[in-house]
Amino acid sequence: MDRFIRIFSIVLGCIIISFGLNYFxxxxxxxxxxxxxxxxxxxxxxxxxxxINMFILNAIILLFSLIFIDKQTIKLYIVxxxxxxxxxxxxxxxxxxxxxxxxxxxxxxxxxxxxxxxGYSFIFKAGYKASVIFIVEDIFSSSAxxxxxxx
Numbered sequence: 506m507d508r509f510i511r512i513f514s515i516v517l518g519c520i521i522i523s524f525g526l527n528y529f530x531x532x533x534x535x536x537x538x539x540x541x542x543x544x545x546x547x548x549x550x551x552x553x554x555x556x557i558n559m560f561i562l563n564a565i566i567l568l569f570s571l572i573f574i575d576k577q578t579i580k581l582y583i584v585x586x587x588x589x590x591x592x593x594x595x596x597x598x599x600x601x602x603x604x605x606x607x608x609x610x611x612x613x614x615x616x617x618x619x620x621x622x623x624g625y626s627f628i629f630k631a632g633y634k635a636s637v638i639f640i641v642e643d644i645f646s647s648s649a650x651x652x653x654x655x656x
Contacts, residue, residue, distance in 0.1 A: 511631040515584060518627030518635065523593035525620030527600035529613045531555060537621060539638035540566060541589065556597070559590035566637045573644045581634045589635070
């Protein structure tokens with residue numbers, strides 16, 4: 506039962522993140538934090554598919570982190586790193602069919618930030634790490650611990 510709740514929490518968090526991304530970030534050409542924001546920026550500049558950009562950036566960062574971080578830590582990043590681009594792509598058709606227009610850009614920014622933050626919190630509470638950009642933090646903390654061994 507506990508495993509089911511964790512999986513449900515991860516999937517629900519990914520759905521909430523994709524809702525905020527598809528309804529408020531992408532239509533208003535906003536850039537959010539992390540690799541998802543970098544993928545959005547690349548899609549705005551190069552007119553490429555944002556979901557493919559997310560998946561490729563997440564894969565590159567995960568593969569690069571294998572050099573510095575143990576595999577147990579990386580396992581916490583893999584499920585959300587794969588699910589967020591896939592669920593965002595699958596739900597993008599809903600946002601195109603039923604768009605939501607808010608009167609002000611600031612309101613869109615606030616709603617997008619709120620939804621993405623709530624989605625990340627569901628994933629964090631399930632014991633996983635939502636954005637692969639936090640791997641950089643883990644790399645620096647593992648490097649700092651390794652450096653302390655030599656001093």
